[in-house]
Amino acid sequence: MQDPFMAALGLEGEVLGPGRARVRGVVRGDHLNLHGTAHGGFLYTVADAAFALASNAEGVPAVALSTQMEYLRPVQEGEAIEALAEEVHRGRRVALYRVEVWRAGERVALFTGWVVRRETPAEG
Numbered sequence: 001m002q003d004p005f006m007a008a009l010g011l012e013g014e015v016l017g018p019g020r021a022r023v024r025g026v027v028r029g030d031h032l033n034l035h036g037t038a039h040g041g042f043l044y045t046v047a048d049a050a051f052a053l054a055s056n057a058e059g060v061p062a063v064a065l066s067t068q069m070e071y072l073r074p075v076q077e078g079e080a081i082e083a084l085a086e087e088v089h090r091g092r093r094v095a096l097y098r099v100e101v102w103r104a105g106e107r108v109a110l111f112t113g114w115v116v117r118r119e120t121p122a123e124g
Contacts (some may be wrong), residue, residue: 019087021053041114047111054085
């Protein structure tokens with residue numbers, strides 16, 4: 001599953017279950033910053049894409065309220081990365097997600113984000 005922006009960046013995503021998703025990609029030359037490592041905006045986008053898939057996995061529209069990203073290690077061109085998103089708290093209208101970005105078994109970034117749900121699912 002991907003949106004046009006994910007496709008343009010070469011990212012692929014999948015919903016793993018309620019409140020869970022994964023996005024994968026490979027760092028390309030056009031994803032690099034002036035230091036020659038993956039641009040923080042690229043890593044953020046990978047995490048944000050997983051966050052969006054996870055928070056909308058159950059078909060209830062959800063939009064971001066706030067996000068935060070911590071960068072732990074640099075990522076080089078050609079390296080594969082994977083963002084794993086998981087819901088960690090859900091209230092009536094808001095939910096919190098944690099997204100870890102990994103490279104070859106090593107955590108390289110940590111993202112957290114809150115969403116607001118636009119409607120509640122029908123019960124029945």
